[in-house]
Amino acid sequence: MKSLQNSWRRLENLFNPAFGQALNPWYHLGAIIYFLFWVVVVSGIYLYIFYRTGVNEAYQTxxxxxHDQPYVGGVMRSLHRYASDGIVVAMLLHMLRSxxxxxxxxxxxFSWVTGVLLIWLVYISGINGYWMVWDRLAQFVAVATTEWFDWLPLFSQPLARNFLAQGNVSDRFINMLSFIHIFIPLLMLLFMWVHTKRMNNAETYPPQSLAAGTLLALLALSLVKPALSHAQADLALVPAALRLDWFYLAPYPLIYAWSPGAVWALVGGFTMLLLAVPWLLKPRGRVPVAEVHPDNCNGCERCFKDCPYxxxxxxxxxxxxxxxxxxxVDPKLCASCGICVGACPSSMPFRRHGMVSGIELPDKLLLALRADTDHALDGLRGKARVxxxxxxxxxxxxxxxxxxxxxxxxxxxGMLPPAFIDYALRDSRADGVLIAGCRECDCQYxxxxxxxxxxxAREREPRLRxxxxxxxxxxxxxxxxxxxxxRAALSALQARIAQLPRAAFEDDGELELEHR
Amino acid sequence: MKPLNYLGQGVAYALFAVVLGYFSTSPEYEHMPPDQALVKLSFSHAAQRKGACRERTDEELAKLKPNMRIRKDCPRERANVVVELEMDGKQMYHVELPPPGLAHDGAASIYRRMPVPAGTHRFVVRLKDKVDGDFDFVHEENVDLVAGRALVIDFKADVPGAPGFMFKK
Known part of the structure; x- marks a missing residue:
């Protein structure tokens, strides 16, 4: 798994030279999905203004x-299509990456399971959208969907009988489709909120330049290759050659190549497997969660504000x-990341007595971290000690x-209290401090x-002195x-500190909690 | 940001657009070969009851609650519906449909799609909806099936004057 992770990271790194870490689209897939969702909503509202819910009117509008307003309606329709396709791409990559x-x-x-349910909602909404055009593709999708559902022993009469002949489809049916096409995306939005509910400061909008680039790409595609309909639906005919949207409709040919039951087994089985993944691949054992030490806590809320989950x-x-x-601390939600420890004003290595923070990871106590830091600093030799x-x-x-x-x-x-940087540099025990973490915008926590x-940057408590x-x-x-x-960052730091005088600053004595 | 960065970003966005643009319509899917037509056999029909109805006696009626006093007493369970379809003398399909429902008294339904070569074919379709005896409804027809068209074979028992199979092209 580690080698797969590293191979995937190398693939993502290919984008860093062009985008930089902060704008690498791989690190913002969830936010890109949100953005594409809003593109679909805005373009959909425009289309709905002109859309008429009749068997003939749906196709004609x-x-x-x-064709009658290609640079507005045509572009909006294409944006609606391609942003929806983009959601599928970003969603599947987001899931694969996770x-x-x-x-x-x-x-x-919780996020994983709600994400799996969201996949269904995205597909229901997208497939339903194809029905609304009521062209030959819509006809194929409608008939295939009902034939697929008829395999389930749920209906007293086959649903596919509703599409036997031209007169079977009524205006009311198209009206119902448009209602579903509004209701499901609303449900999707609710699930997207639920999906990110446990995230503190969830990223629901990508960096502006990434959003602008994505929108420009979709606009260019809409102009170069506008979305077009097939001929109007005719239930007396059987659609032969179809320009399928494979992002949404890929399972449909399998209904006929295999059987409806086999496709249910595939789709249902895959869904169940995905839902079971958190428990099937659960790592053995569990890292102890954060513990609050009330005697050293003044209730400042920094840990509460900084906890990512x-x-x-x-x-x-x-x-x-x-x-x-x-x-x-809710043990079910705690990631044992220690970010709360880094946020606590009691996480102060200068204290000579009772080095216990207001919140600690039981297996990574700050006292031990300070001892390890002391031990490491004592062993440093050379001109540019880091x-x-x-x-x-x-x-x-x-x-x-x-x-x-x-x-x-x-x-x-994020577990490192900034005071530890101060602590390492005092009395010239080190000449510089290098702070290293995951790729920017891709923090594991x-x-x-x-x-x-x-x-x-001294913009957030606890600030670096x-x-x-x-x-x-x-x-x-x-x-x-x-x-x-x-290594490049280390070399740059060592080169820089080699130019500086040795003494950084002297210890100014024991620091106690500000609020005591 | 350097021009090379913008170029790199442009390539990435173009790749994204190309993938979306291509797979949103391609490759083309051939749902049905161009020389074929489709026969859809589909109907919903309640078969005859398995047992005969009888008249309740006055004594029996008196024992029932006032709102339940119906003279005719019919068993609920219905017979299976048996259907056969032949094309050019060869049997294409044969099925025996049990009535749905806990009391086995519902209307049996079928929806069956069968791709066939385009051209003129002789279809014979038969239906039996009682326990014993031969087929109650038989329909024969020569049909010129044009490629890409669907022939719907429906059945309606409640069409006044002409209950039976209907061929819709």
């Missing part, structure tokens, strides 16, 4: 939109301490270790990099296979 990176088990099961709730405090709130703090999910920084370089890896770089960058010289701190966002990137 779509034809009129396509699977390859193992982002489906434990606290993530809303696993921390603030409850009113009953222990007589002069603080209103106390965080409570302390590297890395992330277990990113490039393994321990491979950088040498006489001049010490490295420690954390579950997520979503927000570790964002919060770290904001903390280092002003006395830490910016020249002595470098960040590097590199995935497991990105050794070159990590």
């Amino acid at each position: 779509v034809e009129s939109l396509t 699977f390859i990176y193992g982002r489906f088990h434990g606290f993530r099961w 809303s696993a921390i709730l603030m409850r009113s405090r009953q222990d007589g301490r002069p603080y209103a709130l106390l965080p409570v 302390m590297v703090f890395g992330c277990d999910c990113a490039y393994d920084v321990r491979a950088l270790q040498s006489e001049e370089v010490a490295a420690l890896s954390l579950p997520c770089i 979503r927000l570790g990099i964002r919060w770290t960058e904001q903390r280092l 002003q006395r830490v010289p910016a020249q002595r701190v470098e960040t590097c966002w590199a995935g497991p296979p990105d050794e070159k990137l990590a």
Whole structure:
């Protein structure tokens, strides 16, 4: 699995030279789906203004939109089609990527399962959209769908009998289709909200330039290859050659090549398998979740605000301490990433007594991290001594270790309290600090990099202290296979600090909690 | 951002558009070979009841609640519907349809699609809807089936004056 993950990361890295890490579309697939959804909604509203819900009118109005106003209606229709297709592409890649990176088990099961249900809604909505044109393709899809459903022992009469002859289809039927085509996307939107409900600061809009590029690509495609209808539906005829939209209709030929039952087995079996993935591929054992230490907590809510999965709730405090709130960790939602530890103002390595934070990972105590940091710093020799703090999910920084370089890896770089940078540089124990994590915008725990960058930029609590010289701190966002990137960042930092005087700053004594 | 970056992005977006544009209509799917037509045999028909109806006696009626006092007493269970379709003297399809429902009293339904070579064919279709005896309804017809067209063979028992099979082209 690791090698598959690294191969996939290399594929994604191909986009970095052109887009940069911040705009790499692979890291924003979920947000791109949201964006495409809104393109479909806006273009759909325009089309619906002109659409008439009659057997003949449905086809005629779509034809009129396509040919009588090609640069508005035609483009809108094509955008509607291609953005819908784009949703399928982005959705399947999003799912495949989540699977390859193992982002489906434990606290993530909810997003995975709701994502699988969303696939059905996307397909129902897209296939239903093809019916609405009421051309030969719609006829084929309608007949094939009903023949497929008739395999299920659910209906007293075969549904396909509704499409036996031309007169069987009424205006009311087309009206019902248009109602479904509004209702299902609304349901989809609700599920998209549910899908991201457990995410704190969910990205529901891609970076502007990515959105603009995607829209331009769809517009260009709409102008070069406008979406066109087949001939009008005629139930006395059997559609022979069809220009299928394979993104939505790929299973349909299988209904006739195999059998309706076989397609149900394929689709139903695949769905059940996907739904079971979080439990079938569940890793053995579980990392202990974060624990709150009320004696060291002042209820500042930073852990609550920074938790990427809303696993921390603030409850009113009953222990007589002069603080209103106390965080409570929901073990089912906790990712054990330690970002809350990095957010806690009590995570202060300078404290000489009682080095316990307000919230801790039981198997990665800050006391141990400080001891490891001390041990690592004590062993440093040379002119450009660097302390590297890395992330277990990113490039393994321990491979950088040498006489001049010490490295420690954390579950997520977001776990590192900025005070540890200060701590490593005080008394010239190190000449520089390298902060390494997953690729930008691709943090395994979503927000570790964002919060770290904001903390280092002194835009987010806990801020890096002003006395830490910016020249002595470098960040590097590199995935497991990105050794070159990590070594380049290290070399750049060492070259820079070699030019600086040795002494960074002196320790100014024990720091205690601001609120005590 | 350098021009080369924009060029790279342009290539990626173009690739995305090409994939969408191609697979949204291609490759073409041939649903039915051009020299074939389609026969659809489909109907919904309630067969005759398995047992004969009888008249209730006055005593029997008196024992029933007032709203249930119906003179005729018919068994609910219906017979199977047997259907056969022949084309040019060869049997294409034969099926015995049991009546649906817990009491086996529903209308049996069928929908069957059969691609056939285009051209003139002689179709014979038979239906039996009682327990014993021969077929109750038989229909024979020469049909010139044009390629790409559908022939629907329906059955209606409640058409006044002409109950039986209907061939719709």
